[in-house]
Amino acid sequence: MSGQTTNLAAVVHGPNDLRMEEIAVPVPGEGGKTGVHKCCCRSGRWGSAGSDIKYWRDGRCGRFRLTSPMVIGHEASGTVVGVGPGVLHLKLGDRVAIEPGVPCRKCQYCKSGRYNLCPDIVFCATPPGDGNMCRYYIHPADFCFRLPDCVSLDEGALLEPLAVAIHSCRKGDVTSGDSVLVCGAGPIGILTMLVARRLGAEKIVITDVDIQRLEFAASLGASTLLVQSQTQIELCTGITDLLQGRPRSVFECSGVDTNLHLAIDVVAPGGVVVMVGRGSSDLKLPVFQITSKEVQIKGVFRYSNCYRAALNMVLSMPDTNIKQLITHRFPLEGAIKAFEMASGRNNGAIKVVVQCDAITD
Ligand SMILES: [Zn+2]
Known part of the structure; x- marks a missing residue:
């Protein structure tokens, strides 16, 4: 020093x-x-x-x-x-x-x-x-x-967004066999997809407007849906077709307001919508849908007690x-x-x- x-x-x-x-x-x-x-x-x-x-x-x-x-x-x-x-x-x-x-x-x-x-x-x-x-x-x-010798400084830096993904998946109660939707294929969305898969999610669809990001997500094993000019009904149909049903957990990682509406619309009754991205502060929500389906909407603010888990995840999934x-x-x-x-x-x-x-x- x-x-x-x-x-x-x-x-x-x-x-x-x-x-x-x-x-x-x-x-x-x-x-x-x-x-x-x-x-x-x-x-x-x-x-x-x-x-x-x-x-x-x-x-x-x-x-x-x-x-x-x-x-x-x-x-x-x-x-x-x-x-x-x-x-x-x-x-x-x-x-x-x-x-x-x-x-x-x-x-x-x-x-x-x-x-x-x-x-x-x-x-x-x-x-x-x-x-x-x-x-x-x-x-x-x-x-x-x-960091153990086998974990690089690159991976050390990436523990931070991985911690966000772990905290989000804990909020989303992801368990083995689940169907999951992730909106947004940026780093947080892709890491959330990887963590969900690690927790046993069986079917995962990830959406984005960027074809290159979706190609990358697909290379890691996700089903993908390119969002272009579809209506919300068309997007819901596309997602449920890929998942062969409604997702039990939805992770809104894009911060795009329309995706939160889509999440509430497509999630299974009794399911969880996790707000990872940040959209508008005064967004109107479809309250009738939320109540009649008993949708749980959970906010995510950073994370707690996730760094150790993130490090263990890096050590335990060398294939990813x-x-x-x-x-x-x-x-x-x-x-x-x-x-x-x-x-x-x-x-x-x-x-x-x-x-x-x-x-x-
Ligand atoms: Zn304190």
């Missing part, structure tokens, strides 16, 4: 204003009264996520709005280069995945395990908290997960290498180009990775 004087960071200043800047090099200090011991990581990989893109494009994401310049990025892995006093489970040179949300550890939500709902949670790249797309980043050590999602790579200096690629349509991009070290392949 000694001798580092520069710390290049991707800093978003406002809509369409992302700058590469040098920021201070962090130092892991004492745990202090909180007893939270920290470590410093030299960054390895970051995934460019949907919320990062929203802060870059719009200066806001959902109810969170930029109020001052913010380091972007929250899907990260790295190598430990400094540990504060009291850090016992990590040592210099360990490679880690960084769980980006750090809660208070004291409130009723934290104590009950639902720490994603902690009112005092500090989450990377959610205002006013800085993200971790910088060469050196300091983080509470208990939210850094050591999540690194396949990575379609493009950029160096940290090219972070702006990475976000442009990640936000493009019909360009073949699934997961765009920014990396700290040299790109060799």
